[in-house]
């Protein structure tokens with residue numbers, strides 16, 4: 001009979017390069033504090049605080065009763081792929097066909113699969129910094145070289161296109177863009193997109209354009225590089241249902257890309273998830289084709305909160321925040337407090353009862369900032385502002 005054997009776990013070497021998303025860790029710490037009886041205002045989470053619109057929930061329930069409970073095609077059901085192709089063709093003003101669409105469980109797997117499918121060890125990937133931490137994590141995981149393009153506060157958290165052009169080289173395999181942007185709320189203008197396209201020219205480089213916040217815009221219009229002449233076949237457009245339709249837990253998103261790459265991403269789906277949940281996909285069809293007024297209502301509410309939180313933050317000593325133009329985050333500069341981002345975020349959680357994220361968890365150029373999510377009620381946002389202000393006046397010296 002075999003004996004129980006104790007031994008040290010020896011992970012594959014690549015696991016040491018895998019990063020994380022701090023939001024989930026901070027949420028856990030905040031919940032632990034709540035279990036100890038502390039009252040915490042949650043500004044760390046990046047998900048709408050609204051319920052999924054009822055027409056979408058009803059469609060999912062009907063789909064469950066109708067038997068959409070089995071495996072489906074790895075790339076997604078034709079009904080949904082067609083609905084997505086139509087929606088992207090309309091919104092981005094570019095002709096997209098359903099064989100260029102892959103449905104996956106959330107927006108995140110498009111990042112995971114694109115990098116896994118395209119980036120060899122030593123290949124360079126340019127990505128926004130501060131930015132969604134999964135980009136850097138995945139580039140490192142596959143042994144690629146992560147090349148940050150710095151987002152600049154003085155440019156409303158856009159990057160300098162000349163600086164960007166200087167980073168493109170022979171080893172550049174992939175460029176990641178994200179607009180509207182997490183964590184800064186910055187947005188690329190039409191002119192930025194044109195200049196980025198000019199800087200890339202006719203090089204054989206692919207772009208991963210993360211547009212998951214494309215329906216959450218407060219000022220200006222959404223522009224996608226997929227619509228630039230010559231860029232349709234070089235762009236992987238990432239979008240999904242999580243943020244626009246408050247469907248984070250349904251796990252459904254998609255990528256739009258040239259059909260030969262779509263076939264390869266589908267192979268990765270076959271090897272990992274098999275397919276995206278069938279009833280979630282039917283709910284996705286309803287989300288795209290049904291009543292859209294709930295999207296606009298949520299957008300307006302986020303804008304109302306942004307308009308309240310930014311002036312409130314700017315009244316706090318040591319904090320200064322720009323108006324985000326999209327998404328649902330405020331990214332104040334906190335260098336005036338004299339504390340680094342992590343220390344300030346930790347102390348606000350433990351001493352003021354406000355959970356938010358250190359800017360440094362979005363990359364090296366996020367140091368000196370905090371990310372506050374406005375995906376919480378106005379009452380809770382008011383409470384958070386009061387608590388931060390009170391804590392700063394008590395704990396940070398005046399000089």
Ligand SMILES: Cc1ncc(COP(=O)(O)O)c(C=O)c1O
Pocket residue numbers: 046105106107108109132178181182210212240241242243248252253
């Ligand atoms: C920029 C960005 N891309 C992708 C995602 C992933 O979205 P999903 O929950 O649909 O996987 C997020 C979620 O926070 C995000 O902020």
